[in-house]
Amino acid sequence: MKIRGKYGKTGAISFEKGKINQEYSYIKRNINLLNPGKVIEEYINALFCFLWTIICSVKDMLLMYRDDIKKVLYRNMLKMNLAEKPNNLNKINENTKTKPSLSRKNAGNNWQNAQTTVSAHAKPGKKGCITKYIAIDCEMVGIGRYGQNDMLARVSLVNQKGEVLLDKFVKPIEPVTDYRTEVSGIRPHDIQNAENFLKVQHEVLKIIEGNILVGHSIAKDLSVLRIKHPHKNIRDTAKYRPLAKLVSRGGTPSLRTLSKSILGLDIQNGEHDSTEDARATMAIYNRVSAEWEKHIKRREQRHKSNHHKHGHGHGRKT
The missing domain is CATH 3.30.420.10 (Ribonuclease H-like superfamily/Ribonuclease H)
Incomplete structure (x- = not known):
């Protein structure tokens, strides 16, 4: 599909539909780069999601091994008491x-x-x-x-x-x-x-x-x-x-x-x-x-x- 502009008689500018979409995306990315506040907001959101994932993983690990951790802590505390x-x-x-x-x-x-x-x-x-x-x-x-x-x-x-x-x-x-x-x-x-x-x-x-x-x-x-x-x-x-x-x-x-x-x-x-x-x-x-x-x-x-x-x-x- 071809589109002719109003200046078609002098220059016959034509664009394919796919090329228009690519150029629109490129322009949109450039606009985001020109808006640093939005870029920083996106990075903060990504960092928050990453940290939340780590916290949840650590929490699950502690719940899984909490009995073993208690035993180790108590054993070390008992050894310290005996040494003192x-x-x-x-x-x-x-x-x-x-x-x-x-x-x-x-x-x-x-x-x-x-x-x-x-x-x-x-x-x-x-x-x-x-x-x-x-x-x-x-x-x-x-x-x-x-x-x-x-x-x-x-x-x-x-x-x-x-x-x-x-x-x-x-x-x-x-x-x-x-x-x-x-x-x-x-x-x-x-x-x-x-x-x-x-x-x-x-x-x-x-x-x-x-x-x-x-x-x-x-x-x-x-x-x-x-x-x-x-x-x-x-x-x-x-x-x-x-x-x-x-x-x-x-x-x-x-x-x-x-x-x-x-x-x-x-x-x-x-x-x-x-x-x-x-x-x-x-x-x-x-x-x-x-x-x-x-x-x-x-x-x-x-x-x-x-x-x-x-x-x-x-x-x-x-």
């Missing part, structure tokens, strides 16, 4: 220095008459005062046909400062078939004339009543003592998940592993000492007590909130 607090148990055995122990294997057939280590018997002295937090640890011997069942042989209680509140050998109420000396450190003469089980049980109950009990795998200790303690007043270092994740990747950590990682102390090298173990457990709790108690309070608040909502949900209008 001084080691108060460098002298954990200051008052109970041990002589070289004579294990059953080294003692041979005369192991029953072997000399008892000094650490197995806490030194007599002034007892510490009862505090709100009390750590417990028990040593057990085996009963039953093959010695597979546990029986209390020694119990130790220490206060929050690590001072001994109670440390007693207990006379078993059933025949002992395995003294487990290599681990328990218990020998026949330790418990042959020891104190009555019920008497020691009563003393333990009197000390821990109304207080918070700290221990490692504390259910075993309470089981052999044949006592119960309110669940809300128990702090079990074997079941506190942040410690487990920090030390053993979520598995149940041993007291020896926790002591080495948290306190920098080597314990339970050979025969165990219930007083030493109780002190180590209390020291571990003291290191993480602030975060632990906050964790418990948050859990209680969530429980109360859920209970409150549940109660209102089933309520009826009158």
